Each structure stands twice: as C-alpha cells, then as structure tokens.
Amino acid sequence: MAGVSQTTVSMVLNNRTDTEVRISPETRERVLRVIRETGYIADPAARRLAERRNRIIGVFTYEAVFPSASADFYHPFLLGIEERAEDAGCDLLLFTSAKAASGERRRIFNADSRVRLADGCVLLGRTVDRDDLARLLAEGFPFISIGRRDDAGGPVPYVGVDYPPAVRALVERVKALGHVRLAYVGAGEGGESRTDRMRGFRDAAGPRALHLPVEAGGHGRILDELSAAGVTAVFVEEPADGTALAEAAQARGLSIPDDLSILVLGTPDRRPGSTGFTGFRIQRREIGWRAVELLTDVLERGGMPQELLPCEPVEGTTLAAPRNRKA
Amino acid sequence: MAGVSQTTVSMVLNNRTDTEVRISPETRERVLRVIRETGYIADPAARRLAERRNRIIGVFTYEAVFPSASADFYHPFLLGIEERAEDAGCDLLLFTSAKAASGERRRIFNADSRVRLADGCVLLGRTVDRDDLARLLAEGFPFISIGRRDDAGGPVPYVGVDYPPAVRALVERVKALGHVRLAYVGAGEGGESRTDRMRGFRDAAGPRALHLPVEAGGHGRILDELSAAGVTAVFVEEPADGTALAEAAQARGLSIPDDLSILVLGTPDRRPGSTGFTGFRIQRREIGWRAVELLTDVLERGGMPQELLPCEPVEGTTLAAPRNRKA
DNA sequence: TCAAGCTGATAATGCGAATTACCACAGGGA
DNA sequence: TCCCTGTGGTAATTCGCATTATCAGCTTGA
Numbered sequence: 001m002a003g004v005s006q007t008t009v010s011m012v013l014n015n016r017t018d019t020e021v022r023i024s025p026e027t028r029e030r031v032l033r034v035i036r037e038t039g040y041i042a043d044p045a046a047r048r049l050a051e052r053r054n055r056i057i058g059v060f061t062y063e064a065v066f067p068s069a070s071a072d073f074y075h076p077f078l079l080g081i082e083e084r085a086e087d088a089g090c091d092l093l094l095f096t097s098a099k100a101a102s103g104e105r106r107r108i109f110n111a112d113s114r115v116r117l118a119d120g121c122v123l124l125g126r127t128v129d130r131d132d133l134a135r136l137l138a139e140g141f142p143f144i145s146i147g148r149r150d151d152a153g154g155p156v157p158y159v160g161v162d163y164p165p166a167v168r169a170l171v172e173r174v175k176a177l178g179h180v181r182l183a184y185v186g187a188g189e190g191g192e193s194r195t196d197r198m199r200g201f202r203d204a205a206g207p208r209a210l211h212l213p214v215e216a217g218g219h220g221r222i223l224d225e226l227s228a229a230g231v232t233a234v235f236v237e238e239p240a241d242g243t244a245l246a247e248a249a250q251a252r253g254l255s256i257p258d259d260l261s262i263l264v265l266g267t268p269d270r271r272p273g274s275t276g277f278t279g280f281r282i283q284r285r286e287i288g289w290r291a292v293e294l295l296t297d298v299l300e301r302g303g304m305p306q307e308l309l310p311c312e313p314v315e316g317t318t319l320a321a322p323r324n325r326k327a
Numbered sequence: 328m329a330g331v332s333q334t335t336v337s338m339v340l341n342n343r344t345d346t347e348v349r350i351s352p353e354t355r356e357r358v359l360r361v362i363r364e365t366g367y368i369a370d371p372a373a374r375r376l377a378e379r380r381n382r383i384i385g386v387f388t389y390e391a392v393f394p395s396a397s398a399d400f401y402h403p404f405l406l407g408i409e410e411r412a413e414d415a416g417c418d419l420l421l422f423t424s425a426k427a428a429s430g431e432r433r434r435i436f437n438a439d440s441r442v443r444l445a446d447g448c449v450l451l452g453r454t455v456d457r458d459d460l461a462r463l464l465a466e467g468f469p470f471i472s473i474g475r476r477d478d479a480g481g482p483v484p485y486v487g488v489d490y491p492p493a494v495r496a497l498v499e500r501v502k503a504l505g506h507v508r509l510a511y512v513g514a515g516e517g518g519e520s521r522t523d524r525m526r527g528f529r530d531a532a533g534p535r536a537l538h539l540p541v542e543a544g545g546h547g548r549i550l551d552e553l554s555a556a557g558v559t560a561v562f563v564e565e566p567a568d569g570t571a572l573a574e575a576a577q578a579r580g581l582s583i584p585d586d587l588s589i590l591v592l593g594t595p596d597r598r599p600g601s602t603g604f605t606g607f608r609i610q611r612r613e614i615g616w617r618a619v620e621l622l623t624d625v626l627e628r629g630g631m632p633q634e635l636l637p638c639e640p641v642e643g644t645t646l647a648a649p650r651n652r653k654a
Numbered sequence: 655t656c657a658a659g660c661t662g663a664t665a666a667t668g669c670g671a672a673t674t675a676c677c678a679c680a681g682g683g684a
Numbered sequence: 685t686c687c688c689t690g691t692g693g694t695a696a697t698t699c700g701c702a703t704t705a706t707c708a709g710c711t712t713g714a
Contacts, residue, residue, distance in 0.1 A: 005664050010702060020704080022662055039462070041436060044444040045375040046700035049669045054372075055424060056441065064413060066406040079393040085423045086391060091441050092421040096413045097382060109368060114383065114418050117371040117444075135366075332694050337672060347674085349692055373670035376699045 002027075002034045009035075013042065048117070057085055057292060058093045058118030062106050062125040065094065072269065077124055077146060080288025088296050093118050108132040115141070120295045122146060122288075127191045144295045146287055148192045148308060155304055159290045161193065162308035163265070166280050167200025169313075170263055171235070175204075177321045179233040179261065183210035183226055185245065186237020186265075194237060197265045201235055214241050219248040226260065232322040233261040239268040239277070246275050246318070257320035268314075278316030283309055329354075329361045336362075340369065375444070380626075384412055384619060385420045385445030389433050389452040392421065399596065404451055404473060407615025415623050420445050435459040442468070447622045449473060449615075454518045471622045473614055475519045475635065482631055486617045488520065489635035490592070493607050494527025494562070496640075497590055502531075504648045506560040506588065510537035510553055512572065513564020513592075521564060524592045528562055541568050546575040553587065559649040560588040566595040566604070573602050573645070584647035595641075605643030610636055 002009070004027060011021050012031040023031075034040075048054045059081065065074050085092055095115065098106035108115055108123075109132065115121060120142035123133075128145060133152035136143050148160035174182065182205045188198035201209070210229050212222050214237075222245065226234060236242040242264040246256055254260055256275070264279035287309055294305045329336070331354060338348050339358040350358075361367075375381045386392075386408060392401045412419055422442065425433035435442055435450075436459065442448060447469035450460075455472060460479035463470050475487035501509065509532045515525035528536070537556050539549050541564075549572065553561060563569040569591040573583055583589055583602070591606035614636055621632045 006701080007664060007703085008662090011663095014702080016703095021664095022660095024662065027662080039436065041438070041440055041443070043376075043700050044439075044441040045372050045381075046669090047439075047702080048372040048444075049370075049376055049671090050700080050702040052669075054441070055439075056420070056444075064409055066402060066409045068406075071402065071406075075393060075398065079395075079398075082391055082393045082421070082423050086426065087429070089424045091424045093383070094409070094419040094421065096409050097416045097418045099413065102414070109366065111368070112371075112374075112382075113368055114371040114381070116368070117375075117383075333671080334673085334694060335692090338693095341672080343672095348694095349690095351692065354692080370670050373699090374672080376670080376701090377672040379699080 001038070002031045004031060054117065054119050055088075055090045056093050056118045057081075057088075057090045057295060058095060058115055058121035060095045060098070060106075060108055060115070060121055060123050062128070064096070073126075074124060076284030077288035077291075080285040080290070081122060081292050083285075084289045084292035088292065090119075090292075090296075105129075109135055120144070120299050122291050122295060126193065142295065142298045144291045144298070144305070146291050148196065148306075150192060155306065157294070157298065157303075157305050159287055159294055159305070159307040159309065161196075161282050161287070162310050163193065163196035164200035164203060166311035166313075167197050167235070167265055168204040170265075170279065171201060171204035174233045174261065174263065174319065177319070178324075179322050181210070181229060181231045181233075183212055183229065183231045183234045184237070185212050185214060185222060185234050185241055187213055188237065197237055205235075214238075219244045220252075223248055223252065223254070231260075233263065233319070235263045235265055237265055239264050239266050242268065242277050242279075243274060246277075257318045258323060261320060261322075262318040264316075264318075275318060276314075276316045278314060278319035280311035280313050283312055328365070329358045331358060381444065381446050382415075382417045383420050383445045384408075384417045384622060385422060385442055385448035387422050387425070387433075387435055387442070387448055387450050389455070391423070400453075401451060403594075403611030404615035404618075407612040407617070408449060408619050410612075411616045411619035415619065417446075417619075417623075432456075436462055447471070447626050449618050449622060453520065469622065469625045471618045471625070471632070473618050475523065475633075477519060482633065484621070484625065484630075484632050486614055486621055486632070486634045486636065488523075488609050488614070489637050490520065490523035491527035491530060493638035493640075494524050494592055495531040497592075497606065498528060498531035498562070501560045501588065501590065501646065504588075504646070505651075506649050508537070508556060508558045508560075510539060510556065510558045510561045511564070512539050512541060512549060512561050512568055514540055515564065524564055532562075541565075546571045547579075550575055550579065550581070558587075560590065560646070562590045562592055564592055566591050566593050569595065569604050569606075570601060573604075584645045585650060588647055588649075589645040591643075591645075602645060603641075603643045605641060605646040607638035607640050610639055 008023060008027065009031055011023055012028050061074065063070050082092065098108065098110060100107060100110045123143060123145040128149060130152045133149060133156055137152065137154045143157065145156055145158040148158050149156040171182065184198060184201045187194055188211060189195055210231060212225055236245060242262055246262060249256055249260060256262055262277060264277040267282045268277045290307065290309065297303065298305065335350060335354065336358055338350055339355050388401060390397050409419065425435065425437060427434060427437045450470055450472040455476060457479050460476060460483055464479065464481045470484065472483055472485040475485050476483040498509065511525060511528045514521055515538060516522055537558060539552055563572060569589055573589055576583055576587060581587055589604060591604040594609045595604045617634065624630065625632065
C-alpha cells in the first residue's frame with residue numbers, strides 16, 4: 001500500500017535505525033501513515049517465531065488458581081506477578097490446560113504443552129515436581145520457582161521465604177520469655193518450605209524438642225501430648241492447624257496464651273474474628289513481584305538467581321510468658 | 328532419527344489417518360517411539376502459525392485483575408473461566424501488557440497487541456470500550472463479552488445478567504408488601520448493566536418513582552430526600568452504596584427494615600458481619616463458565632450468541648412491610 | 655573515465671510446524 | 685511389454701514476520 005517492500009515495513013515498525021538498512025524520512029513517514037490508517041498489527045505468532053521472543057510470561061501452577069481453596073494462597077503472589085508484568089509490558093499465560101487427562105495432576109511438559117510460547121515461566125506451588133524441574137533445567141528454559149527448591153540435577157533458580165532465621169528468632173524470643181518446653185506441630189517434611197521451618201526450629205530449640213506430626217482431627221490428642229510433656233509454647237507449621245489447635249484448647253477451657261502460647265509459622269488466614277496469632281507473615285506479593293523481576297533479568301542477561309526474602313514479624317496475641325514464671 | 332521425513336512425523340503426531348497420505352503401522356510406531364524417547368514437543372508458535380489455532384483463550388480486562396479492589400469482582404468470573412478452560416484443554420492468556428503508556432487505560436488493540444495469539448477472547452469489565460468492540464467485530468475476531476453490550480456497529484456476542492425481570496420481580500414483591508413510595512439510588516446509566524437495572528425498576532415502579540444519583544459522601548443527604556418524599560423502600564444499584572446507606576441510617580437511629588427497606592441489585596460484599604441485604608445475587612461463576620463454553624462454540628461453529636442468565640434471589644433481612652401498614 | 659563509497663531500498667532466507675503436490679515402486683490385468 | 689492402480693512415502697510450499705545479503709543509482713576524488 002505504501003509502495004515499498006515488506007522489509008522496509010518491518011524496518012520501520014521495529015525502528016531499526018542502527019543496521020545496514022537505511023530508510024529515508026519520507027519513506028518512513030509514508031509507511032507509518034499507512035500503518036496508522038489501516039491499524040496494522042503484526043501477527044504475534046509469526047513474530048515470536050522469527051524473533052524467538054514474545055513478552056509473554058508463563059505462570060504454572062499445579063492446581064487451579066481461582067477456586068477459593070487455593071485462591072487465598074495464590075492470590076497475593078499473582079497480585080505481585082501481575083503488577084510487575086504490567087510494568088514490564090508482558091502478558092501472562094496461565095497453563096490451565098496442563099492436565100494430561102482429567103483427574104490427573106498438571107504437568108509442565110505434556111504432548112502439546114504451550115510452555116515454550118512464553119519467554120520464561122514462573123512456577124508457583126507448595127511443592128513442585130522434581131522431574132519437571134530437572135527437565136526445565138536440562139532444556140535451559142528460563143524460569144523462576146516461587147519458593148526455595150533443592151537441587152534437581154542442578155541448582156534451581158528461585159525466590160522464596162527465608163524461614164530458618166525467622167523461626168529461630170521466634171524461638172529465641174519465646175525462650176527469652178521463660179518458656180523451656182517447646183514443641184513443633186506439623187509434618188516438618190514434604191516440601192522445602194516445611195523442612196526449612198523445621199530446621200529453623202531445631203536449630204534454636206535443640207534436637208530433643210518435641211515434634212508432633214498432625215493427623216486428621218487429632219488436635220485434641222496433640223493437646224494431650226503437649227500437656228503431658230509440659231509444653232508451654234507450640235510452634236505450628238500450618239496456620240490452619242494453629243486455628244484448630246486454638247479452638248480445641250478453648251473447648252477444654254485452656255486459655256491462650258496464658259496456659260499455652262501458640263506461634264504460627266506462616267501467613268494466617270485473614271478472616272475477621274479469627275485469632276490474631278503471633279508469628280510472622282510471608283510477603284507473598286513482594287515475592288511474586290520479585291519473581292517476575294528476576295525472570296526478566298534472566299531473560300536479558302542470564303544467570304541463576306536464588307533469593308530468600310525475610311518474613312515480616314506479626315505481634316499477635318497468642319504469646320505470653322509461661323504461667324509458672326508469671327506466678 | 329527415525330529415518331523418515333518431517334512430513335511423516337507431522338502426520339504421525341497429528342494422527343492424520345484420513346488424508347491422501349498413508350503411513351504404515353511399523354513406520355508410525357517407529358516415529359512414536361523416537362518421540363517418546365526424546366520427549367519431543369512441537370513449537371507452539373510455529374504450530375499456531377501453520378494451524379491458525381492455538382487452544383489459547385485470551386482474557387481481557389480493563390483493570391488489573393488481582394488487586395483487592397477489583398479482585399472481589401473479577402474473581403468469581405475467573406473461577407468459572409478457568410474451570411471451563413481447563414476442561415476444554417485451553418490455556419488462558421491475560422493481557423496485562425495492554426496499557427499503551429503507564430497511567431493510561433488498557434486497550435485491546437495497541438501497537439504490539441498479542442490478542443491475536445489467542446483463538447478467541449473473553450472481555451471482562453463493568454464497561455467496555457466501544458471502539459474496541461467495533462474493531463473486534465469488524466475484524467471478525469472471535470470473542471464473548473461478559474455482560475450485555477449494546478450494538479457497536481453490529482450485534483455483540485455476550486453472556487450477561489438478566490437484570491430487568493429480576494428487578495421487576497423485586498419491585499413487585501415490595502409493592503405487594505404494601506410499599507407505595509419507592510426510590511432508585513444509583514446512576515442508572517454509564518454501562519449496560521446499570522441501564523438494565525434502571526429499566527427494570529422503571530418498568531415496575533413507574534416513570535415517576537424517585538431516582539437519586541449518588542454523589543460522593545452524600546448518603547446522609549440521600550436519606551433526607553428519601554424521608555422528605557416519604558419513601559419506604561429503596562432499590563440500590565451498587566451494593567457498596569447499600570452498605571453506606573444502611574450505616575448512615577443506623578447513625579441517625581433509623582431501623583432497617585422497619586423504617587426503611589433496602590433492596591440491593593447485585594451481589595453484596597461477602598464480608599462477615601456486614602448487613603444481609605435482600606435482593607439478588609449475580610451468578611458470576613456460572614457466567615464465566617458459560618462465556619468460555621460459548622466462545623469455544625463460536626470457534627468451532629461460529630454464531631453470535633447472546634445470553635442472559637437469571638439472578639439468584641437472596642432473602643436477606645432488609646425488607647419488611649412499611650410501618651403504616653404494620654401499625 | 656573509472657573505481658570506490660555512500661544511500662536507499664529490495665530479494666532471499668530462516669523460524670518450525672502443517673499441508674499439498676508429487677513420485678517411486680509393486681502388483682495385476684490386457 | 686505396457687499401462688494402470690494402489691501403497692507409502694517425500695519434496696516443495698505456506699503461514700507472517702525478522703534478518704541478512706545484495707543491488708541499483710548517484711557522488712566524489714584521482
């Protein structure tokens with residue numbers, strides 16, 4: 001329409017003033033005018049094929065993002081991710097199709113995975129499949145895991161939560177208040193974030209401190225064991241268990257924190273009226289934000305970023321000096 | 328690697344048994360084995376270029392999706408969208424990059440819009456830009472608007488809320504209780520969903536019923552006007568205004584619903600402890616679900632679907648017979 | 655007058671798949 | 685022997701863009 005070759009148009013569109021190819025101002029203007037008038041927009045697929053770059057960031061989750069069961073967890077991360085992606089001029093591709101068959105778990109690589117449509121990918125989830133990680137690394141596909149990950153055939157790029165020092169600091173504080181018998185309630189394994197919390201606890205509370213895994217509905221029994229062992233402060237891995245434990249305690253007339261201090265090692269549910277637990281909060285939004293930031297860095301300059309962000313202390317109302325000290 | 332041509336591989340991958348090209352079972356098996364061993368996955372960009380189809384559904388919103396200000400609104404829709412997309416084996420592309428410049432509004436078509444990477448698109452928002460709509464229609468790009476839209480240079484495919492009958496039914500019910508003087512609080516314009524609610528109200532309440540637009544902070548003044556006009560039941564366009572009105576009423580010692588019935592024409596905030604308004608609820612999840620359903624239909628068979636889903640009545644506690652009747 | 659240098663553009667190629675047109679070979683009937 | 689029809693593939697082209705190599709025309713200096 002402008003009476004020029006396709007090359008010329010491409011040059012004008014991409015503002016290539018640098019290379020061997022020169023375009024006269026008149027020609028450039030003519031081309032731009034036609035583009036403006038027709039509202040021409042380059043086909044993104046063809047563009048991606050040629051440029052090998054898209055400005056699309058993939059977001060992979062092992063479960064659906066929006067159901068309310070997981071939304072509380074994912075939402076703050078996505079808030080940060082969207083925020084940063086918007087600034088970077090990137091679109092977000094959610095891999096909702098990743099299930100091979102219905103009922104099965106999502107997988108990053110399946111027969112017609114569209115991961116490679118994205119320039120890079122953010123991995124989101126409490127746990128991540130090791131094989132998926134290994135393959136991402138092997139293929140050199142740029143990605144950032146949200147949450148620290150152990151090596152999977154090589155170091156994994158991540159931005160996560162620095163649990164150990166946060167848990168240690170909390171334990172030290174509790175000990176300083178006079179608590180002697182401490183306990184950790186939760187699996188303490190099954191995912192890096194759990195082992196990290198457990199490690200922080202062990203570091204500060206010593207190898208002989210009580211560890212109670214949670215079995216379904218067993219919060220009453222946990223209280224039994226706690227009092228049998230003379231525990232005055234529990235560190236709860238999962239906020240949900242903190243809530244359950246507090247309710248169980250209340251049910252049997254125990255006072256929190258006077259009879260038992262409860263420390264929660266993660267962001268508590270924000271339901272109004274729920275207990276204001278002492279512990280710390282995970283800065284999910286910041287982590288999501290940083291993940292995209294690091295990913296775009298990797299895309300431009302490469303590298304193997306591994307970052308841990310600090311937890312934010314939460315004062316709450318579930319920590320007090322133990323009774324014997326107070327009396 | 329299997330000693331066959333690229334064509335053969337393509338045929339095997341896409342299971343093309345139908346066409347002119349025939350592949351012997353042995354060859355097919357050999358190719359499949361190599362694919363399995365190497366874990367080959369076709370490049371999605373190249374694939375899309377050739378096939379002109381992607382199994383990617385675009386989701387366009389005029390504001391960011393995840394910030395808490397808009398999350399309450401978007402979230403239920405997205406829940407349904409994701410659910411259906413997952414079943415359909417589609418990925419979701421969120422156009423977070425759509426802002427031309429920072430501070431500006433998002434636009435569907437900007438210089439390097441990636442909309443066309445998606446097979447089709449779901450439009451989400453209280454209002455939608457008319458020019459964007461017109462261009463989508465003109466280009467024949469498949470899309471579904473969530474929320475009814477007036478024609479924009481042609482009929483717009485949508486799935487929305489059937490406000491008029493829901494509002495009418497509510498008005499009729501209120502009148503049947505004995506209320507005579509009714510009022511509508513809200514703009515009643517600026518978006519199809521508002522005009523639809525207003526229309527339903529006018530249909531049932533008559534053209535002379537009071538209409539009060541909301542100005543910032545003017546809920547007290549609205550109460551004044553209501554009592555001056557002897558209104559005993561208000562229909563509030565936006566749930567937020569319902570809350571504000573109820574608070575203002577309580578502040579001046581008015582009893583809801585005894586002194587004033589409040590009917591809310593949309594899904595109220597679900598904050599615990601907030602007033603349980605009488606009115607109806609928008610089935611957001613179902614609408615999102617249906618939007619994707621219809622979009623995939625359009626992609627396969629074309630068509631111009633226009634659907635309105637009914638509202639779900641909510642009993643609540645803010646409707647009662649007017650005082651004079653009760654006394 | 656002629657090669658060198660510059661300017662402004664175009665032809666050709668590549669990206670990685672899908673698709674179409676074409677072909678070599680074998681078996682069979684006349 | 686020759687043609688005809690399946691059979692099982694392969695070469696060539698296309699999708700729409702970015703990029704590289706090439707080229708035509710015009711100066712300019714010697």
